[in-house]
Amino acid sequence: xxxxxxxxxxxxxxxxxxxxxxxxxxxxxxxxxxxxxxxxxxxxxxxxxxxxxxxxxxxxxxxxxxxxxxxxxxxxxxxxxxxxxxxxxxxxxxxxxxxxxxxxxxxxxxxxxxxxxxxxxxxxxxxxxxxxx
Amino acid sequence: xxxxxxxxxxxxxxxxxxxxxxxxxxxxxxxxxxxxxxxxxxxxxxxxxxxxxxxxxxxxxxxxxxxxxxxxxxxxxxxxxxxxxxxxxxxxxxxxxxxxxxxxxxxxxxxxxxxxxxxxxxxxxxxxxxxxxxxxxxxxxxxxxxxxxxxxxxxxxxxxxxxxxxxxxxxxxxxxxxxxxxxxxxxxxxxxxxxxxxxxxxxxxxxxxxxxxxxxxxxxxxxxxxxxxxxxxxxxxxxxxxxxxxxxxxxxxxxxxxxxxxxxxxxxxxxxxxxxxxxxxxxxxxxxxxxxxxxxxxxxxxxxxxxxxxxxxxxxxxxxxxxxxxxxxxxxx
Ligand SMILES: Nc1nc2c(ncn2[C@@H]2O[C@H](COP(=O)(O)OP(=O)(O)O)[C@@H](O)[C@H]2O)c(=O)[nH]1
Ligand SMILES: [Mg+2]
Numbered sequence: 001x002x003x004x005x006x007x008x009x010x011x012x013x014x015x016x017x018x019x020x021x022x023x024x025x026x027x028x029x030x031x032x033x034x035x036x037x038x039x040x041x042x043x044x045x046x047x048x049x050x051x052x053x054x055x056x057x058x059x060x061x062x063x064x065x066x067x068x069x070x071x072x073x074x075x076x077x078x079x080x081x082x083x084x085x086x087x088x089x090x091x092x093x094x095x096x097x098x099x100x101x102x103x104x105x106x107x108x109x110x111x112x113x114x115x116x117x118x119x120x121x122x123x124x125x126x127x128x129x130x131x132x133x
Numbered sequence: 134x135x136x137x138x139x140x141x142x143x144x145x146x147x148x149x150x151x152x153x154x155x156x157x158x159x160x161x162x163x164x165x166x167x168x169x170x171x172x173x174x175x176x177x178x179x180x181x182x183x184x185x186x187x188x189x190x191x192x193x194x195x196x197x198x199x200x201x202x203x204x205x206x207x208x209x210x211x212x213x214x215x216x217x218x219x220x221x222x223x224x225x226x227x228x229x230x231x232x233x234x235x236x237x238x239x240x241x242x243x244x245x246x247x248x249x250x251x252x253x254x255x256x257x258x259x260x261x262x263x264x265x266x267x268x269x270x271x272x273x274x275x276x277x278x279x280x281x282x283x284x285x286x287x288x289x290x291x292x293x294x295x296x297x298x299x300x301x302x303x304x305x306x307x308x309x310x311x312x313x314x315x316x317x318x319x320x321x322x323x324x325x326x327x328x329x330x331x332x333x334x335x336x337x338x339x340x341x342x343x344x345x346x347x348x349x350x351x352x353x354x355x356x357x358x359x360x361x362x363x364x365x366x367x368x369x370x371x372x373x374x375x376x377x378x379x380x381x382x383x384x385x386x387x388x389x390x391x392x393x394x395x396x397x398x399x400x401x402x403x404x405x406x407x408x409x410x411x412x413x414x415x416x417x418x419x420x421x422x423x424x425x426x427x428x429x430x431x432x433x434x435x436x437x438x439x440x441x442x443x444x445x446x447x448x449x450x451x452x453x454x455x456x457x458x459x460x461x462x463x464x465x466x
Contacts, residue, residue: 005164006227006254031228036252041235048241052234055248057156085153 006036007131010058010102011041012049014077016100022095022116026062029120035060035127046073053089059131062123063110065095071104078109090130094118139183140168144175147274153242155274159249162266169266176273181392183215183272184379187297189285189322194303195329197236198362198372200280204240207278213245215271215279219260222252229253233282247271260292262406265399268296285319295398298388299324299378301371306335315346325374329357331367341450417454422449 169276229252
């Protein structure tokens with residue numbers, strides 16, 4: 001078959017804030033861009049997110065955080081993915097992330113940060129570009 | 134890098150309990166990789182133990198919530214659970230939003246529960262043929278019970294019958310009256326009805342209506358259970374009905390009959406898919422066939438005569454079967 005395997009993306013919201021409008025908009029946008037998006041809901045611990053990512057065999061993990069706890073939560077997810085043998089998952093982040101925090105997150109293994117308001121098409125292009133097999 | 138391991142190695146690792154191997158194998162099966170035959174051959178001796186429960190019904194009826202709550206009861210009884218939650222892919226973009234896990238968060242960290250979301254992909258709204266393979270993987274990995282959630286719209290409902298040992302149909306009082314359910318063909322596939330959202334108006338009336346219609350079906354006893362899945366109400370009763378159904382099925386041989394039917398269907402379906410794919414490849418390349426097709430397209434030859442010409446020509450069929458490319462027996466999906 002010529003048909004390609006669709007890229008699987010997990011959209012997760014680590015941390016305690018209960019607002020997932022932004023994450024849902026991204027999830028819907030990526031679906032419309034042709035991705036298989038697994039949405040896991042709010043208030044997830046990094047452990048829960050990584051378990052889901054492993055079971056769902058995703059290619060990409062999109063983390064959204066509005067609470068300000070991204071500096072600990074995002075790197076924790078990256079670390080747990082590595083411990084689970086899934087360091088190959090492309091981890092990207094979004095939400096309310098101050099520019100000053102970006103270098104630290106990148107250093108800790110987050111591959112890209114898309115602040116609130118980023119065009120979904122940009123995120124979709126980025127993923128397509130990175131997940132070429 | 135992640136796909137490079139041989140399928141046999143992966144299967145060995147899965148059978149040895151490696152938690153990364155199962156998800157990868159599922160992806161291979163789902164993607165109809167060329168390795169599927171090898172995987173299935175390797176795991177076949179380890180399948181046939183799990184009991185497979187289909188849960189279907191209209192969107193929003195509460196299927197995922199029911200699955201979540203049934204899983205709690207099964208875990209309390211020490212059963213390991215596999216969940217396959219199928220949602221439709223967009224026929225236009227191929228994308229899908231798979232959100233059933235949202236209702237199942239309490240099980241994420243439980244190693245006794247494995248959850249996998251699947252999109253229907255190219256199956257034209259039906260249940261993908263690959264679900265059967267995914268169920269076998271979960272079965273071989275040692276799950277006692279496998280719950281398969283599918284959205285009951287159109288074709289998927291019928292497909293679920295060929296997939297599960299028992300089918301629970303989840304409806305709600307607002308999904309209309311019992312006659313509506315009858316029109317939708319739900320009576321043909323339901324082994325057990327759950328009227329969920331029983332906290333809403335009309336649940337009792339719907340139960341009475343369903344039971345009245347079911348009473349007219351001779352020889353079958355189909356239970357109707359009222360549930361409020363979000364609060365866990367009625368789930369124990371639903372579970373009891375499942376148990377009762379399974380016992381009866383095992384005693385009267387219905388379970389084996391159903392599985393025999395399923396094996397036959399699966400085999401014939403697979404054969405058809407492969408012959409079809411092989412033929413389409415051939416039709417793409419063969420000059421003689423292309424010329425004939427053009428005659429039909431131009432309206433110079435009717436399709437029936439053209440078809441008879443192809444199938445009546447042994448030489449042509451030989452050419453098809455001996456064409457280059459992967460052997461028919463090993464071709465993908
Ligand atoms: N009022 C009420 N809401 C319920 C009940 N069961 C589930 N829900 C809610 O119905 C919505 C859809 O449930 P979900 O399980 O996702 O439905 P599915 O699309 O059939 O899988 C969710 O918001 C649930 O919390 C119920 O018994 N009563
Ligand atoms: Mg659901």
